[in-house]
Amino acid sequence: MLLTITSSTKPASDLGFLLHKHPARVQEFSLPFGRGHVFYPRASEEQTTAALLVEIDPVSLVRRYGRGSILNDYVNDRPFVASSFMSVAIARVFGSALRGKSDERSDLVDQPMSLTARLAVVASFHGEGALRRLFEPIGYRVTAVAHPLNERFASWGESPYYTLSLEADVPLKELLGHLYVLLPVLDGVKHYWVDESEIDKLLRAGEGWLGAHPERDTIVRRYLKSQRSLTDEALDRLLAEDGSRGEGPTGDGADDGDSPTPLNRLRMSAVVEQLAQAGASRILDVGCGEGRLIGELLKDQSVTHVAGMDVSIAALQRAARRLKLDEMSHRQRDRVSLMQGSLTYRDRRLAGFDAAAVIEVIEHLDPWQLAPFEQVLFGDARPGTVIVTTPNSEYNVEYNRLGDGSHRHLDHRFEWSRAEFSGWAQAICHRHGYRVDLHGIGAEAPGLGSPTQMGVFRADGTTAESR
């Protein structure tokens, strides 16, 4: 990655004093992740340019930065893009200038100069506008040149990378301070773990300008953003080649578009109420996700056992942590069990429950999986009551961005209208000896129904089918 700083304030050679780097030398500095080179492509009284060329040692990158997607470890943009690595390099190589110290020319430290900072490549995933929103409010003239992804494939469009020039009459220490804080914010990825000392660093470097910056909240949030939580490495490897279809969570319906109502909570209470009405004491939560419903159900002492099943081991581990299973008394602990399972496989462990809750799960199944799902749950396990919730696709027009027939969640394989859901439910009742009542959850829109639909199935004691 490359940063150049050009001064046009005569005598421009003052820049060398402020940076504490002699213009006639090519200097190399060791950095925690590689090395930095400082040299002056131009050094005259009219104009002096200092260059900071930072190189990342790829091995150290993997060691220090790894843990994400493995592909990222070896082929990635980190060596080229000015990011938090550049911030660290600035602090290490131009530390005195950043802190505003100069033994020889302390008179210059607070002097505004005509400076241009040029960053060979920065990343902005929110376009040129985002760059302007960060730098223009603090007085820079911004020039950003976008780079296409690949000249041979015009249809791929632009890359998220820009060559960025920032011009302003500012003291050098301010320019460096701005870069120090805003470079990590630009691409929102920090190469080191964020801890509390980061807050102090941010406040120190942002003194005098960050408080009044219109994008202050965004800057603070992104600067302090932690790395994403541990990814299931095995899954990563397996899915890497196939692209990213369906990376979303299973079950539990994390995202319901832009709904202003807390639909999750409405859904939860509707389901809990139905289970209570059914008088169920042994309950199976199919697709339990992080165990929110389990937590709710455990509050009811008439519930003797809740079994949560999910296909994702990671989700089950989160559920165990969330429910604090390890800290429960034995009596409480015996009321809960968690198991990995899949609705497309028959499973003896699913027998013997009064009720099963299948909350925002079926829409994550491929159409072919509906038949085994039906056999596994309604045919073999046969709980007395089964509660199924799923989005009502008719309601999607109420979500602005879903008017085009797309789904509420990337991983949804289908979303049903009320008629489609009803048809499916009735067929199940016919084949397996259940009766169903259909309900809506959430505020109803005229002619569209509620955002979520719920089917409450009850076994009617006969089996129409000769199994």
Add this chain to the structure above:
Amino acid sequence: MTTIEIPELCVVALVGASGSGKSTFAADHFLPTEVLSSDFFRGLVADDENDLAATGDAFDALYTVAGKRLRRGLLTVVDATNVQKPDRRHIVQLARDSDCLAVAIVLDLSEQLCVERNKSRPDRQIPRRAIARQVSNLRQSLRHLRKEGFRYVFTLSSPEEVAAVNLVRQRMWVDRRDDAGPFDIIGDVHGCFNELVALLELLGYSVDRSTLAVTAPDGRKAVFLGDLVDRGPETPNVVRLVKGMVEAGTALCVAGNHENKLVRKLSGRDVQMTHGLPETMAQLALEPDGFADEVLGFLDGLLSHYVFDDGKLVVSHAGLPEAYHGRASGRVRNFALFGETTGETDEFGLPVRYDWASDYRGDAMVVYGHTTVPEAEWVNRTICLDTGCVFGGRLTALRYPEQEIVSVEAAHVYYEPIRPLGNVRDRSDVLDIADVTGKRFVDTSLGGRVTIPEENAAAALEVMSRFAADPHWIIYLPPTMSPAETSSLNGLLEHPAEAFDYYATRGVEKVVCEAKHMGSRAIIVVTRDEATATDRFRAGDGATGAVLTRTGRPFFETPDTTEEVLGEIRTAVDRAGLWDELGTNWLCLDAELMPWNAKAGELVTRHYAPVGAAARAMLAEANAVLAEAATHLDVRDLIERYRRRATAADGFVGAYSNYCWDVSSRSDLRLAPFQLLAGEGRTYFDRDHGWHMATLARLAHDHGLLVATPYLEIDPRDESTRAEAIEWWTSLTADGGEGMVVKPSNPITKDRKGRLVQPGIKCRGSEYLRIIYGIDYDTPETLSSLRGRDLRRKRAMARREFVLGVEALERFVGGDPLYRVHEAVFGVLAIESEPVDPRL
């Protein structure tokens, strides 16, 4: 000498007071591991064999261990005093729970002797009073032991008698493992004498109509599945014939529920005169005196089931779950005769039967009757032969080991069925979670037993459940492929020479070099017509095949695209005349689908392209700045390095761009099949790669979807042909080509030690490797650190995955049930989730 005969599998209770010599007796006649002593378990749970307070826990542990042993089919001896009834009740219960017999061996020695022996024990002293009580308890128990549930009771009353015991283990009655047939297994006859004679004659037996004597064809034996009697017109003659055959040693017969009921009736019990029993009684009334007693004697002696041919074949009337094979208990007999019902009744008022066959996962073939079916069909290695002869259906036999079905039509409807003959719904095509989770061992014909660790299975379950296609189509998943050993040539990480050396040193005389297409792996299953899809793959919803990724996901977003692509492949196979030439109506192909961005579009535009763009922009700026500095500073080293990096970045962009082109419609896709994996009844792993290449080249068509793969066959030991192949590789890779794959000419090849060699080794081009190892990977420092890469794990994975993939296909073409095929492909996916350097 006293001979004590006990069943091979049973639980033996030693009964005797302290000092009666139980442990000595046990040590003389049983393996140390067969004997579970209460003292030993007291020691285990309390560190003190004499701690009576630990007795409860000690027995809990003892019974748990005993239960595990018995489930695993191991004889177990309980060495405790067992003089009290409640203790013995536990042992009888243990035997019942494990479906085996309980045997009591009583050491009924004098109190005096016990006391004396006890005195000489160094470790502990039991009070004389306690011994007296034990002896008295024992004496009181003696008469009741049989009633308590011990099938065999042996009482030894003197030290001499104890010393003279000769203990013999008897094979179980149902155990006929040493009899491998060949058999003709015959379904429910129900008094249909004429049809039985016709069937026997069709099977090659000759029947003397006057004496009913039957002569079996050479070495064959008939096996009757029970329900010989009731409903039909000639029950007495059927019994007469079968009894004669059994006595002559040309047949075996197991009991059915109708025999059971008839036996009860003939023994004078009060049974309901329904389901064809009145007809039988009326027919018997016309027979000579004493015939009914003969019938009773014969039928009463019939066993519940037989285990034949080293455990590979099990017959019973109503089927038998694996846990009951070779076992003896009321529960086993009950299941064998009556099956199991769910407690529900259907619309005809008949009990709903538990569908044990769908849950069956055993290796043994189970042949049974009892449930009337319109066709004898395999479900998970079980087959029901009751095709309802008496109801006007057919009388059916299965030839073993030929697995050939032979049947004769009924001449009449002899009895009206209560429930119309219809297929019982088969649930066997829904997989069971127990088939895939936990630590698993998959037996393969190619590579022995493959172990799948539990955590890998868990990861695979998630991928399989969330993303995979309908399991009916996933009959194969491809193995990973290892690169060649690291090259020692300057600036190169991989080179074909190492691949040639690998095979040459393992005695391979011919290899094929195939150009490696850079696209995405696609496994294709294509059927000739929809009927084949439905019949052979049990697919619904109109699919005529599948295009899968290497992890079993549908390659295309929509079924329509899949069908269009399959349509083109089908047309190509039609045109080449391969269906008839290969004698199959479906094919499974291994292929590469291009361009790369067709499947990996997001990976390209969100990962590789941005990195390339950032690299080029940054390096261009750096070089400009350095050029300016060079006018007055010495930056030669930096300039040299940054020029090289810029060239590398261009190479990187050039390499990945080569594998991409815009796909606006299906006609922009290209498919390069490189191996014919399987068709009906066989895999093609026994054909050399030259055949695969030549056959598949016939599918290629100008401007069509299918393209041929360029290849070269060489002798890896021969310098001149090696040089030719290396030159070809060099030209393939010069401008970013991915490289080539070197395979032994025979897909399945073993080295001189009999070890499977790698099914393929990839030799990737040096420009292409920038995509894998990083843009700058070929700097001398990076290269030298990469040279330490270790291929062993990758190669072990490749071998295991290959073995499992072949196994999956072999199982599928061999007609194995879905769960068996799924087990193997699931294994491939599970092993693939193992952590290994993804760059290899």
